[in-house]
Structures are given as C-alpha cells and as structure tokens.
Amino acid sequence: MRKVVVQAFDYSLDGIFAQEGTGFFEFCRELPDDRGLEAWRLGSFQRAEVHVMGRRMYEGAAQFFPTAPADHPYAEIMNSATKVVFSSTLTTADWANTTIVNGDTAAEIEKLRQEGDGDIMVHGGISFVQSMARLDLADEYRLAVFPYLAGSGPALFAGLAPRPLELVSSTSFGNGMVGLVYRRHPAVTGAGRE
Secondary structure, three states: OOOEEEEEEEEEOOOEEOOOOOHHHHHHHHOOOOHHHHHHHHHHHHHEEEEEEEHHHHHHHHHHHHHOOOOOOOHHHHHHOEEEEEOOOOOOOOOOOEEEEOOOHHHHHHHHHHOOOOEEEEEEOHHHHHHHHHOOOOOEEEEEEEOOOOOOOOEOOOOOOOOOEEEEEEEEOOOOOEEEEEEEOOOOOOOOOO
C-alpha cells in the first residue's frame, strides 16, 4: 500500500508557507543552493510513484515543467510521472500522464493508496495541502525549513486538532536549512487506517 507524503519545500521556522510577493519568498529565492539539500529534495521526487496536487499548483507546474531547461533537477521526473489533480473546475489536463479527480478527497486518496507501493507525493497548492492535513490523510510530512521567521501567512497546521508525530529524520544543510521528516505516530490511526 502506498503512503501519502505531504511535502513543503518553502517553509519557515514558524510554520509558514512562502508566498510570492513576500519577503520570505524572496529570502527563499536568494538563499544559496546546497548540494545536500538538492539531493534530499530529488530523493523525495524519485521515491514518488504518484504526484498529487490541487488545481492552482497543477496550472503553474503544467506551464513550467514541459518547457523547463533540460538540466532542471525535477523536470524529467515530473513530465513522465503519473499526476493526479484534485479539482472541481478543471475539465481537461494537457500535461502528460495527468488525471483529474473531483470526488471526495479522502475516498480518492484511499483509492490511490491501494493501487501500488511507491509514495504518493502531495505538492500543493497551499489550500490543498492544508486540507490534506485537516483531513488527517498524510502518513508523512517532509519539510524543508528555511532559517526565517515569517511572522504571518498561511500555516500548514493552523486550526488542527492536536496529534502526535514521530521524527523520522533531521538533516541540516550548509545553507542553514533543515530537512525534517515526521510520520504519523504508530499509536495514532486516521482516515480509516489501522
């Protein structure tokens, strides 16, 4: 059975997503690259058997990746991968290997869980990732945390009921970032799983 991995790659120490047009977003783009961080991110992409996203994220990714430079680290993976878009408004998807679903999110994710063994990587957008957390559908959270206090903005875990998580790994990188991986605590069930 596949596990659901929610990833947040532009994430502040105080739990905020970077949004275009903010100082935090600019900081994320200006921070020097780190080879270890890129390898950590690439590993996440490579382990995914299915890439899941909401409509807004899909529209941006579908515009960018098909024409991305050949040396972009994720372009080949994303262009050839199986992609699932959750949307009640999209009727067609031109990006190769993309399926649109508009049913109940929890039921559709459960179907995807049963169809293979690789990870289901949830990319976003922000509201879609927040709904995945709110519905308690994630088995694992992969957070690339920037050394930045954003102060305000959209938070992944705002308004959630308390729940314990278990630290899987913590990796520090030379540019001051930290890669954190947390999973559902073994004593906790959710989304109909035992």
